[in-house]
Amino acid sequence: MDPTRTGPTRTRSTTPPGVGVSGSDRPRLAAHVRLTFSRTRQRKALLHPETVVVLNGSGAAILELCDGRHTVAEIVTELGARYETVPDDEVRQFLARLVARRWVELTDG
């Protein structure tokens, strides 16, 4: 995940710490974040007021399942069926980074 800053130059006052993501959590995109498809780049992208994250295939697949209904465990299973090499902790780390940025929210299972 390599966010592209598109707003003016800025820095955070704090770096959010790592957040634990458990298998029973149900992630969903935060209200101010949107998943879109960039025709020009032929990639999915995550949009935020000041930032764009162009996603790779598995990143996009994970976020498409962040609908507030699928649990993290279900997302891992689903991804495992589609990709041979998407280990459980990679999905969790990816989601944890987005949760720490408040782009993804978790609800308990």
Next chain:
Amino acid sequence: MDSPFGLLAELTYRCPLACPYCSNPLNLADYQDELTTDEWLRVLTEAEDLGVLQCHLSGGEPLLRRDLVELVAHAHALGLYTNLITSALGFSRRKAEELRAAGLDHVQISIQADEPAVSDRIAGITSFRRKIEAMGVVKELGWPLTMNVVLHRHNIDRVADVLALAEEVGADRVELANTQYYGWAWRNRAALLPSRAQLEAAEAVARAAGERLRDRMDIIYVIPDYYSRYPKPCMGGWASRQLTVTPNGDVLPCPAAQSLPLPRASVREDSLERIWAESPVMTAFRGTDWMPEPCRSCPRREVDFGGCRCQAFLLTGDAARTDPVCHLSPDHDLVAKAVEAANAGSRDDDPPLVPRPHRPGPPPVARSRPGRPGARRRPG
């Protein structure tokens, strides 16, 4: 060359506010021939074709454009993330509902200070209450709310109170943006630049609040580059990620670049795609080939891209020099002197703040275009 991610659509430079730190150009009168609705619709379509994913609708005050709802609806239909950057004057409940229905994604509302009288004095108009009401409407209609506050010598001591207000109105994000010295802010630099002690206190408050409010609010603190050791990586590199279209259709890599002595490129004369790819205003400082020393051999040249071209131009008269903010710049004394003046023990003769006019008046203030390249310019 990459595709741009964001379009900053400066719909108009007209504004009900008169903030002395405004980044709009000094020669406001040159931008009165605003693009028509059809021209803006075409710009948005061309921007999306070019790869733009985000559309920031700004100004001046974008709500002064009667076609704002139509422009938002079009941008939304194109799939763009739409972000309104507003003073909130003119953001009535009815207008808000229309914008919501048109698909507006996000609203950023400026506030000049936490205290009504101070905020109104800096804005040059009674506006504080209306801003707070508008923030309530934003939350009520289910939008995420960003509160923008430009920090300077006259409000930076109030950061704790500003953050308390942000909490009270339920802001999801707060941008504490130290003034960047372009446009009217450049003109008012001596009056706006805070002291080191003021900055350090404000940063400590922002940091502590960031920890405390971690789960509820994003606090974005925009660094004061005059006090930095290295320059900011301005716009992520010249004409690399973003483009700006001014009210009259000029296309620029950033909103401060009007003043640079580069040939104009206008959406009235050319397509956005050609301008982005070929026009001198985009290609002049793209990449690293243009760099002088000490940037050329610097290991940070792809980290900060030599800093800001507009700042180099304003301070030295030559846009191709290293940003004087950098301590390695041969022109760094220009910044050091400004900082020194801001930290002088007694400032009995506080420079006056010149408010930007709401709209161009006759005759406009001296144009911002400096004369000969190489000429040293002093802040106005």
